[in-house]
Amino acid sequence: MNLDPREIARYLGIRGKALDPQGTAWADQCQGELAQAVTPRHLGRRLPLTLFQGQSRDLDHHLRHCREGILYAVTLGPEADRLLRRWSAQSMAKAAVGQAVCAAWLDDLCAAYCATLEQDLAPGEYLTPPYSPGYGDWDLGAQPLVLDLLQAPKRLGLTLTAGGMLVPEKSVTALVGISDRKEEACGQKCMRCTKPDCPFRAGPAEVLRDP
Structure with a gap:
């Protein structure tokens, strides 16, 4: 694991500044402990996008040139949650x-998984x-359907709390569309999110316009 310290700083809400020496030391310690204790897992499924049509105006816009997509989940597993509890007790x-x-590592893992998916795409x-x-506006209430379609509780041990939060906590579910337009693949991960005030934003928000 060799995470970008700028991404770690971004998730800490630090923009345009490096971590201080203590923060850098903690980041190195946490990466080392995670690398020793955690085995990330993932799964995915290619499916028709009609399963999600109408759930979200923003999602429909995001996938407007796609008929199929790949739904996936990535988790650091319960070991990461246990480490987070231990770190909380320490400091x-x-x-x-x-x-x-953990957030930066999940980003890297998701990017690596999507890179493997690209290898299996048709010309x-x-x-x-x-x-x-x-x-x-894609509501978190979609998570039960996402987990059910992936059979994530059985295959990954990934479940939801009564409040709709993923367990293990350090997990991600996402949907990528399969488009016939090369330009659809351009840009960074925040390019289609319409929350301009997100403290973790990595780039400008797209302005959603009616067709």
């Missing part, structure tokens, strides 16, 4: 850095940036 500041490290097929429940 809340260290735990905050650990949270940022002329391109993956859109990922879109997750909770982005834009």
Whole structure:
């Protein structure tokens, strides 16, 4: 694991500045402990996008040139949650850095998984940036359907709390569209999210316009 310290800083809400020496030391410690204890897991499924049509105006716009997509889940597993609890008992500041490290690692894992998906695409097929429940107006209430379609409780041990949060906590579900337009694959992960005030935003928000 060799995470970009700028991404860790971004998840800590630090923009345009490097981590201080203590933060850097904690980030290195957390990465080392995660690498020793955690085995990430993932799964995915290619499916028709009619399963999600009408759930979200933003999602429909994001996938407007796609007929199929790949739904996937990535999790760091319960070991990461246990480490986060231990770090919280040691120092809340260290735990905050650990949270940022986990988020940055999940980003890298999702990007690596999508890169493997691209290898199996047919000529002329391109993956859109990922879109997750909770982005834009795609409600977190979609998570039960997402987990059911992936059989994630059985295959990954990935479930939901009564409040709709993923367990293990350090997990991601997302949907990528399969487009026949090369330009659909361009841009960074935040390019289609319409929340301009997100403290973790990595780039400008797209302005959603009616066709």
